[in-house]
Amino acid sequence: MKVGFIGAGSIGSAMIKGLINSGMSPQDILVKGGHSNRATNLQKELGFELVSDETELKSTEIIIVAVGTPALDNVFSQLKTFVDQQVVVSVSGGSTIEFMHKYLPEKPVAFAIPNTPVSIGEGVAGISYADEFTEQQRNLTKEVFEKMGRLIEVPESQLGILGTVAGCSPAFIDVLIEALSDAGVLNGLPRELSYEVVIQMLIGSAKLAQQHNGHVAELKDQVTSPGGSTIRGVAALEEYGFRNALIKAVDKANNG
Template sequence: MKVGFIGAGSIGGAMIKGLINSGVDPEDVLVKGGHSNRAQELQKELQFNLITNYDELKVTDIIIVAVGSPALDGVFSELKKIVKDQPVVSVSGGSTIEFMHNYLPNYSVALAIPNTPVSIGEGVTGISYAEEFTQEQRDIVKSVFEKMGQLIEVPESQLGIFGTVAGCSPAFIDVLIEALSDAGVLNGLPRQLSYDAVIQMLIGSAKLAQQHNGHVAELKDQVTSPGGSTIRGVAALEENGFRNALIKAVDAAQNG
């Protein structure tokens, strides 16, 4: 299967890395870059097939658009000249299914929002399909995106908040990692040891929550013994507005 990319910026580059690191042959990844040198620089590292014109995308089985909003009109103006029956998936924040249908009417287009952990195969991507999508085309999209992590179908009306929660929260978690590490250092742990402990704790906790069939509060209850250190810490989080801070962060990212 050949995968075409238009754009190799932050999210496009992360997806390209994720695909190739998952075992996809770099020769089967065709990338058309823009005016910056990001695609060229990334090609030196990953050895994918760097192309220079849209016609070369005709051989692909799926085309992924990963450009900034200002470039969307130009990209889709070119795509309408060359696409055949391969699905087109936009991961650009400024696009909608309606926008894509303006250029590719009655065509199998989809809007997706991945997060940056797709680069290591641990991402989560929300996707909304146009009604023209066949099951065969969905299978093509699924086979590509699941190499980079989990793919979840989401109504387009909810895709924005899904993308905010999944896409912005990695930065919030990075702040959490830094703060927990600082707390460890404050109490005597060497910096690297503190980072190692915090990061592995988060990995293990996330996997445990993923495998747990009940409410995540049940996992919290399992480690908060009466009068113990953990419940005292939880009480301090509540006193300082931890939950509210996270809710406000997501709401600010979503609504500006």
Template sequence: MKIGFIGAGSIGSAMIKGLIHSGINPDDILVKGGRSNRTKELQKELNFKIVSNIIDLRDTDIIVIAVGSLALKDVFNELKEFVKNQVIVSVSGGSTIEFMQSYLPNHATAFAIPNTPVSIGEGVTGISYAKEFNEGQKELVKDVFERMGKLIEVPEEQLGIFGTVAGCSPAFIDILIEALSDAGVLNGLPRKLSYEAVIQMLIGSSKLAQQSKGHVAQLKDQVTSPGGSTIRGVAALEENGFRNALIKAINAANNG
């Protein structure tokens, strides 16, 4: 299987890293980068192949488009000149299936939104497929994307908010990690130990929530004993609008 990339910015490079770290042979990844030296620097690290022109991707099985939205028209104008059997997946903001089909009618096109943890195989990607996709082509996409984490099929009209929740929230979690670590330091923990404790707590809590068959509220209830320290902390979060702050952050990111 050969995988082509058009663009190696933040999300493109994260995907390339995730695929190579999953065991994909770097020789099977062909990348057409932009005018910056970012692709060349990344290639020195990961040893994938750099191609000079988009048409050099004509022998790949799947092409991932990871360019800025302003470049999409130029990219699809080039793709329509040679694409035949390749599956096309755009991870570029501003893509729609209707847009892609206007250049590649009746072709297997899909719009996907991954988040940056794909770089370590722990990402989540929402994807919407054009009706032209057959099961074999979907299996090809799954084979690629599930190497980088979880792939979830989402109706296209819900893909935007899915991408906001999955794609913007890592930054919010980074702020949460920093704030919890600050609280640990304020109360006497060394900074390194505080970060270590917080990060491992989040990993463990996330895995427990993922494996639990009940509502996450039940997990919270299990550790909030009457009059205990955890319920006092929960009350302080409610008093200071913790939930509302997160909801407003998602709304601002999604509607800004």
């Protein structure tokens, strides 16, 4: 299977890396870059096939559009000239199915929002498919995206908030890692060790939550003994508005 990319910026390059890290041959990835030498530099590092014109992506089964929003009209005007049987998935903000259908009427287009952990196969992407998608085309899209993590189909109206939760929260988690590590250092742990402990604790806690068959609060209940240190910490989090701070952070990111 050959995958085409238009745009190899932050998210495009993360996806290309994710595909190659999953074992896909760089020769099966064709990339059309923009005006800077970003795609050329990435090509030197990753070895995919660099093309100079969108029409050279005609041989691919799936084209992923990952350009900035201002370039969308230009890119879809090009796609209109040759896309026939191919699946087109855009991850660019503003490329609604309605927008894409203006250029590619009745074609299998999809709007997806991935996050940057796709580069290590641990991403999560929301996707909405146009009605034209056949079962086979969905399977093809899943096959490609699941090399980079999880793919979750949602109505288009939920894509934005899914993208915000999945795409902005990694930065919030980075702040959390730093703060917990600071707390470790404040109480005598060496800095590097503190980061190591916090990061592994987060991976373990996330995996436990993922495997737990029930409400996540049950896990918290299991580790809070009466009058113990953990429940005192939980009470401090409530006192300082931790839960509300996270809700407000996501809401602010999503709604401005």
